[in-house]
Amino acid sequence: MLVSGxxxxPDHALSRALVRTVPDSVTERLSDLGNIPVAVPVLVLAMAYAARRGRALAAGAAGLAMALVPALVIPFKEWTARPGPLEPWAAGYFPSGHTATAAVAYFGAALLVRPYTRRAWPTAAALVxxxxxxxxxxxxxxxxxxxxLASLLMCTPLLLGVAWADRAHRAGGAGGPGRLSRRSTRRSSG
Known part of the structure; x- marks a missing residue:
């Protein structure tokens, strides 16, 4: 159980200073943005759009990143068994699954649609x-x-994987990694 360190x-002091300083009706709506039925459809739409535009590798990487979220979060929750701020009798609060879901869904979607906007709004929307x-x-x-914070740090490598897959696709041309160079080789040799 994660009870010292x-x-x-400072984590407890900061939490005590912040909890319920904003009405629950507002904070509940904000935290709902990390629910699977809210965040994941945003990513699925961006994946479909990117795949349709020929970026299936990046779309697949984003889907894999989302699938890995529970595979990373759940074992940490069980291992740490950290109680919640308002529910000290309950365990499994570290790291935040809602934050991880939101980060991978919204930033993953931003990575997928950003090349088509030529503006920073997808990244800004994901950040907000x-x-x-x-x-x-x-x-x-x-x-x-x-x-x-732990969830955000945990999701960073997943999102870097999505960005890497997208760069690998673009480096290989519109047909995928390495595909263009094989076509060029066939034309020159035959």
């Missing part, structure tokens, strides 16, 4: 939606600040 005292989810969870008292 140098970061827990993920930040709103995190703030709602902390302000409502459903998660400690470190639960949320």
């Amino acid at each position: 140098p970061l827990l005292a 939606l993920t930040g709103a989810t995190a703030a709602g969870l902390i302000l409502r008292g459903w998660h400690w600040p470190l639960d949320v």
Whole structure:
């Protein structure tokens, strides 16, 4: 059980200062942005759009990243068994699954649609939606600040994988990695 450490005292103090400083009706709506039925459809739509535009590798990487979220979050929750800010009798609050879902869904979607917008709004929207989810969870008292921060850090490699898959696709041309170079080779040799 995760009950000691140098970061827990400041984490508890920050949580005590923030919890319920905003009405529950507001913070509950914000934290709902990290629910699977809210966040995942955004990613699925972006995946379908990217795949239709010929970026199936990046879309698949985004889907894999989302599938890996519970595979990473659940074992950590069981291992740490950290109690919640308002429910000290309950366990499994570290890391925040809602934050992880929001981060991978919204930033994954932004990575997939950004090449078609030529603007920064997809990334800004992902930042706002993920930040709103995190703030709602902390302000409502459903998660400690470190639960949320850990989720964001845990999701970073997943999102870097999506970005890498997208770059690999673009480096290989419209047909996929390496496909264009094989066509060119066939034409020159035959």
